[in-house]
Amino acid sequence: MRLHKLILVALKSIARNKMRSLLTMLGIIIGVASVITMVALGEGSQKDIEGEVASLGTNLLMVRPGSIDTGGVRGGAGSRASLTMKDVARLEKNATQLRWVSAEVRASGQVIAGNNNWNTTITGVSPDYLAIRNYAIESGTFFTARDSKTRAKVAVLGKTVADELFPDSDPIGERLRIRNVPFKVIGVMAEKGQSSTGNDQDDIIFAPDNTVLYRLSNGKTIHDISASAISSEAMDAAKEELTTLLRSEHRLATDAEDDFIIRDQTEIVEMATQVTGTLTLLLSSIAGVSLLVGGIGIMNIMLVSVTERTREIGIRLAIGARPFDILAQFLIEAAILSLLGGAIGIFSGLSAAWGVGSLLGVSAVVNPAVVLTTVLFTGAVGVFFGFYPARKAANLNPIDALRYE
């Protein structure tokens, strides 16, 4: 029998038992829907992380102090206070593979403005920091190299801080006190949102590096150095140059370990990818199990269907259907059941991904390759689990099938 006739017969048989067909498909629907949801959300958060890493800055390299080693007892990363403004100056002067360099000096404390106060982090940076980290100013201005030299008491507020301290007024030009040091607000940063780890990146105050170092911190060591390589191809060269320059600045012997750590964004991306990848794999395998269960459901109902329609099979065999025709008929019915379930599953999975995504603030990404794979896979599930019942039907003896009551 020709394919379109077989499909027609199968559709008719499915439509005849609507409720039963729907319940049979339910397993597949749930399985496919969860696969689609998981993958869409997984890929979505992956994209979010990538976007966030890009927003961290282009070709970003971060230098942190290395671990301390006192007579064999090692401290953690950053325990050694090895970075200073001199390092930054050296890099600015000698580096050829770096476009921008900025120190990062952090201090935290209570910030008071009028009747409001707020505890936050004050980060001292150079004016290049904006370019390195892809930050933007929403209103006012950022400080200049001159402000840094003169240790000017100027501050640029993150959005959250601005909202907390100046809920009703424009903060530009206002005064505030950070740990009793008076500062003048000269600008407000554009909103940056949450980081991948859930930190509010807008809960921050920027001030010139030297200002923070000498007025709020210890006046000696800085916490980080952020730098931008001149291009993404130059990342490795830039890393090498950073290492050479800092080693020479720190006067390290050739056999001595680095007293600093250089990290770049690819590591962060890899780590994040690994985490979401593991999560997606885990959830997908759960979804895979439910597809398997759905397939068994199809097999079960196909067996019932074969028994129920034994007489029909007998009639078809008696008027000249080959065993293969019967096999094809039931296989196609199983495949259509499964594919129909798959289609409904894809549709509800996409809706669920979109719904959950907007609820959790994660974007859902629809990957056509995943949808196609799912379609092929559900078809295969149908054929695989339909095969046993179909073969049972095809192997019936015509006279036994006709006599079946």
Next chain:
Amino acid sequence: MSEAQISLSHICKVFSLGDVEVKALDGLSLGIRQGEFVAIMGSSGSGKSTLMNILGCLDTPTSGSYRFESVPVETLNRRQLADLRNTKIGFVFQGFNLLARTTALENVELPLLYDRHRIVANPQARAIEALQRVGLGDRLDHEPNQLSGGQQQRVAIARALVTNPPIILADEPTGNLDSRTTLDILALFQKLNRDGLTLVVVTHETEVAKYAGRLIELRDGVLLRDEINRQPRDAQADLAVLTGEVSDEAA
């Protein structure tokens, strides 16, 4: 005399019911020639239905040889048997055996859809033609439950005819029908037979057998009687008598 179209020699069919073995056919030998109209009679349990199923290649004998148009059927595989049933044999079942919730037209079309050797260009037209031949040209889109017994039986006959098989096997084709419809069907059979078709009809009604050209009677799986009916009755004429002078409304 043409060569035997169907030739059975020493056919045995044994059913085992637990420990008991029942011999439905016991060394039956029989030949049927092209163009014959054979009625097979016998009481219940005489083996006539078993014989019919074997003739129709629906069942296989326990022993013995069955040659259909000189081909030993026992050498054919399941696929070849299906093709033989499809193209060479039209089978009319006792209980009609139409597909439920499927229109008369689709039921009749079905054997053509399974035909792989002669891809039929327009199966639907052929099915309509077959239904018109049995006088159901106006019932194409009716499903079995919308048709009377006689109409269902005629759909079944149309389904058997549609592939133009050389032989039609009918198992109690008039079993549940009133005498008027029975005569209708028999008239149709006689007409088909005159057109050259071989007809083998199983019946337990002596009246029905009188319309056949040859009468075979079975008892306990062996041949009891095999005789030629020199003067078969004419169903069309009897039908005219039954319906009185108003013969123009017949069938």
